[in-house]
Amino acid sequence: MAPSSDRMGRVLVVPLVLLVLCFSVEGVDRGNFKTCEQSAFCKRQRELKPSQSPYRALLDTLELSDSRITLQLINDNNKVRLLLELYRLQGNMTRVKINELKPLRPRYEVRDVLIADPPTKPMTVVSQDENGVVLSLGENEQRLIVSAQPFRLDIVEGPEVLLSLNSRGLLAFEHLRLRKDTISQKITSTFGSMWDSIKSVFSSKGDIEGAGGSDNAKNEGDKVEEGEEEEKPGMWEETFKTHSDSKPNGPTSISLDFSFPGVKHVYGIPEHAETLRLKNTHGTDPYRLYNLDVFQYELHNPMALYGSVPVIISHNAQRTMGVFWLNAAETWVDITSSTLTTFGKMLEFVQGSSEVPQTDVRWISESGIIDVFIMLGPTPSDVFTQYASLTGTQAFPPLSTLGYHQSRWNYNDQEDVKAVDQGFDEHDIPYDFIWLDIEHTDGKRYFTWDPQKFPQPKEMLQKLMEKRRKMVTIVDPHIKVDSGYKIHSEIGSKNFYAKNKDGADYEGWCWPGSAGYPDFTNPEMRAWWASQFAYDQYKGSMENLYTWNDMNEPSVFNGPEVTMHKDALFGSWENRDVHNLYGLYVHMATAEGLIQRSGGTERPFVLSRAFFAGSQRYGAIWTGDNAAEWGHLKISIPMCLSLGLVGISFCGADVGGFFKHPSAELLVRWYQAGAYQPFFRSHAHLDTPRREPWLFGPENTALIREAIRQRYALLPYWYQLFYNAYRTGQPVMRPLWVEFPEEPATFAIDNEYLIGKHLLVHPVTDEGAKSITAHLPGKGEVWYDVHTFQKHKGTQNLHIPVTMSSIPVFQRGGSIISRKDRIRRSSSCMENDPYTLYVALSAQGTAEGELYIDDFHTFNFEKEKQFIHRRLYFSNNVLTSSNLAPDSKFTTAAWIEKIIIIGATRPSSVSTKAKDGAASAVEFDFDSTASVVTLHKPDLNAGTDWTVTLQ
The missing domain is CATH 2.60.40 (Immunoglobulin-like)
Incomplete structure (x- = not known):
């Protein structure tokens, strides 16, 4: 925000x-x-x-152990040595580390991002001469080649070069050193004319110019000359606008x-x-x-x-x-x-x-x-x-968080929340979460409620709970400097605030005015922060209240580039070293707080704006403060696809745009697109007109309602994909080339995408569009329009006329998707409702899919193996459900109420057979125009073994 x-x-x-x-x-x-x-x-x-690299590998320093190979590099311009470490990791990975051999002080190495020390595998030396060394990586004739001068690494597989490091000679490592004028002034004031001789001694030992590699000059038989490395502007201090950045x-x-x-x-x-x-x-x-x-x-x-x-x-x-x-x-x-x-x-x-x-x-x-x-x-x-x-993998979210979220900055008070909640019921639109922004607090003091506007938060939350709905409140990491504010006082007394360069608590301006910024890099601070989400600490909170971390870059209104000064301190490290970790740490501590408040039972939900590698372990991300413009709708697709490629699957954009006021057409199109993106939230700026789904006329309300209902029907599929993302790291929303990696036509497409392997979505993102062109990939594949069941061949650009009700979505032939077609007011109300299986046959007449069921909100799926994971497979006119988790301990009351087989021929009869039961005839319809067989009430439990046979 x-x-x-x-x-x-x-x-x-x-x-x-x-x-x-x-x-x-x-x-x-x-x-x-x-x-x-x-x-x-x-x-x-x-x-x-390029191509002027001063670095040379000193092959005589090579050392080989079971876990790594080390080798020294030398910069021939300044004689500073670096230490190169090479690791062959399990899973076909290689790790390369380069640091100063003898730095003046430690350099920062990132913490808390890797889930563990990656397991290593041994490397062997294949050959070595004066030009370099060849190491075996063991996999598929893979070799790692170290060239000595200039230093270069190549990873090859058989005759093919896969990747090269420093092939352009742009390795550069600015070594830690003492400032020349500081040393000169200090020593001259003490020793006067003795400086020249002292300087000569220090220089020969590398203690001034070669600091960080103390014996480099001696070992090379050469000495470092003063002025060898040119001093350039910005090395020791830098100014941007009115802000000065000291660089000690x-x-x-x-x-x-x-x-x-x-x-x-x-x-x-x-x-x-x-x-x-x-x-x-x-x-x-x-x-x-x-x-x-x-x-x-x-x-x-x-x-x-x-x-x-x-x-x-x-x-x-x-x-x-x-x-x-x-x-x-x-x-x-x-x-x-x-x-x-x-x-x-x-x-x-x-x-x-x-x-x-x-x-x-x-x-x-x-x-x-x-x-x-x-x-x-x-x-x-x-x-x-x-x-x-x-x-790590994407956190497995509670099912309700995959539903629709209604938000704005800000809902005014408890009566406003009640009216919006009732509006969804009156217009028969499902939703799961309503959100409160910063105005719900007592003067921007987080973990509090405005006593006039939200005097009875538990009563408000209880009424939502009775409808099986939930709320999210914002908790930002800037803390109002106010001696009467408990959170501020405790952070100050525990010395948990980040410091400025002089060691005092860092203060900047943000929503509360003067604000402190907790040092979330400190594990003790994170543990304390997590404790504040306990129900007896966060007064007015309940189990259906979840959290949103905004402004956690961190945002500092009067700081350089609207963030914290780089020379601010987190413990012994400068902000410049750890800056991009701040949001990750806030997200981490908040998620842990929500877990702890339930005694470790309930899965958390936390939305964060700032993130880093590993943020996927803690919750969801959104694309920030976008605008109500068509370009922002379009860009939401590649932005979320990019996040999915690097592990963060739970991504979405503010539906309708945060800034400005969308036209009715843009708002409808954004709802249609958002319904098919992982995180589905409408959000708007305080100064925009209200835009609840029923405020744009009955026709547009109906279109928005239908888009949201399509989302809820597909919740079983979304939930199964997030379970797989949690187990395997595969993205939920993915580019076409991920599933069709050999088709160059897919490589640059980012206006359509796949949800899992089985649904292709091409949202309408152009104003006034009368048609779109969708690329259907896959030679030999077939794709079915999910609305009409019309069949299309793969590897074609399909021209599709569209109206305002159109959401072009295609199910891949050969897939089985589970849906729930009885839509209720929230996902929690649908938990035991029956499933409908959509079986889309491939050109070979086969199809497969999965169905995942658990209690939808706790960690019992993991701790107690309380879940159902089924494989659904259709071949030779037989559909089977088999158990993918034989050790699981869970049952469900949900059943299969309908099976729709797309691309089928008319059967003469259909029968079902549950495990250890007798075969039963099933009623069915056949649509010859669409080649669809619909089985009615097959009476099968969703969590057991069974077969359906088409004769």
């Missing part, structure tokens, strides 16, 4: 200059945010010339380039309001990863947004791979097209010297170390599994 220009009278504590700064333009004010040219370390790194540790940035031979398509590195396929950044700014509160962000711009996942995925028709750059500092990513460089002697046996088109990706981070995980696929599914093994 970004600041509002029309709320000056309601945020009197915020200085007028800040409001002008934040709100003086329509849309994003680019001047508030840095370009690469304005970021000193990015500018320095980008000035480096000096320049610390790192850079490394990666080359993908034969690859033209790369994806990932969210969050950007950009196409799915990442664009060439040559001649423009790189993509930026730095979590920021960007007011009304601009489309098709590489500037940073609210979250950062430093993962890039490459794909061509032969292979999918990924690179995970584990660094939490500000990071810029350059993407360019080039050709593979000619190989040296050691590589001649690989691929000759032929030129191959390739994509080059260069990572530049302000601080930290180089810590890279190379995920070698080879399939998209393999890459998802590999990444999930590192950072």
